[in-house]
Amino acid sequence: MKEKTKQVGIGVCYGLVGGGVGLIILAVASKNQNVYGTVADWVSGIGTIATVVAAIIIAKKTTQDNMAQAMLNKSIELYIEDLRAIVGCLSELEHNSLLDTIYRGDVLELTETEREEAEKGIIERNKSYVEIIGYHKMSTIIYRMPEKKQELFKPFMDEISKDLNVVMRMNLEDEKFNVKMFLNLLKKSVDNYSKIRDKVSSEISEYSVFE
Numbered sequence: 001m002k003e004k005t006k007q008v009g010i011g012v013c014y015g016l017v018g019g020g021v022g023l024i025i026l027a028v029a030s031k032n033q034n035v036y037g038t039v040a041d042w043v044s045g046i047g048t049i050a051t052v053v054a055a056i057i058i059a060k061k062t063t064q065d066n067m068a069q070a071m072l073n074k075s076i077e078l079y080i081e082d083l084r085a086i087v088g089c090l091s092e093l094e095h096n097s098l099l100d101t102i103y104r105g106d107v108l109e110l111t112e113t114e115r116e117e118a119e120k121g122i123i124e125r126n127k128s129y130v131e132i133i134g135y136h137k138m139s140t141i142i143y144r145m146p147e148k149k150q151e152l153f154k155p156f157m158d159e160i161s162k163d164l165n166v167v168m169r170m171n172l173e174d175e176k177f178n179v180k181m182f183l184n185l186l187k188k189s190v191d192n193y194s195k196i197r198d199k200v201s202s203e204i205s206e207y208s209v210f211e
Contacts, residue, residue: 076207079149082141083200086153089138090197093121110179115172119186123168130168135161152199156192163189 110118116125124133135157142153163185170182 075146079145080204080207082145083204085141086138086196086200089134089141090193090200092134093193110177110182112172115177115179115182118183119167122186122189123164125168125172132161132164132168135164149203152203153196156196156199160189160192 119125122133124131139157142150142157167182167185167189170177
C-alpha cells in the first residue's frame with residue numbers, strides 16, 4: 001500500500017513538472033512564433049505525440065492480453081488431457097463383481113481363492129511384488145496438475161493408498177484373516193474411485209466450452 005501511494009505521488013509530481021514545462025514552452029512560443037511556431041503548432045504536435053504513445057500502450061496491452069489468453073487456453077487444454085488420462089486409468093480398474101455380491105451378502109468367511117477374486121482388478125499380487133493397479137500412473141497425472149486442481153482428487157487418492165496398503169499387507173492365506181476389514185477397505189476404495197470418476201466428469205463438462 002505504501003509503495004503504491006509512493007508511485008502515485010511520484011506520478012503526480014512528474015505530471016506537475018511536465019505541465020509546468022509545457023506552459024513555459026507555450027509562453028515562449030507565443031512571443032516568438034517565427035522561431036518556435038504558433039501555439040496551434042505546439043498543440044498539434046503534442047496531440048500527435050500523445051496519439052502515438054496511446055497507440056503503443058494499447059498495442060502492448062492487447063498483446064499482453066492475447067498472450068495471457070493463449071496461455072490460459074493451453075493450460076485448460078492440458079488439464080482436459082490429464083482428466084481424460086485419468087478416465088483411461090479408471091477404465092483399467094474393473095473390480096470383480098464378486099466383491100459387490102459378497103459385500104451385500106455380509107459374508108463373514110472367504111476361501112483364499114475368493115479373497116483373490118474379490119481384490120482382482122484393484123490389487124495385483126505375484127511372487128515378485130504386490131501393487132495397486134494403476135495407482136502410480138494416476139498419481140503422476142494428478143500431481144502434475146495445478147495445485148488447486150490437485151486438491152480435487154488428492155483426498156480420495158490418499159484414502160485409497162492408505163486403505164489398499166493395509167489390504168496388500170494382509171496375508172490371503174492367513175487362517176485368522178479379517179474378512180470384514182478386507183471387504184470394507186476394498187469397497188471403500190471402489191467408492192473413492194467412483195468419486196474420482198464423478199469429479200473428472202464434472203470437470204470435463206465445466207471446461208468443455210473451451211475446446
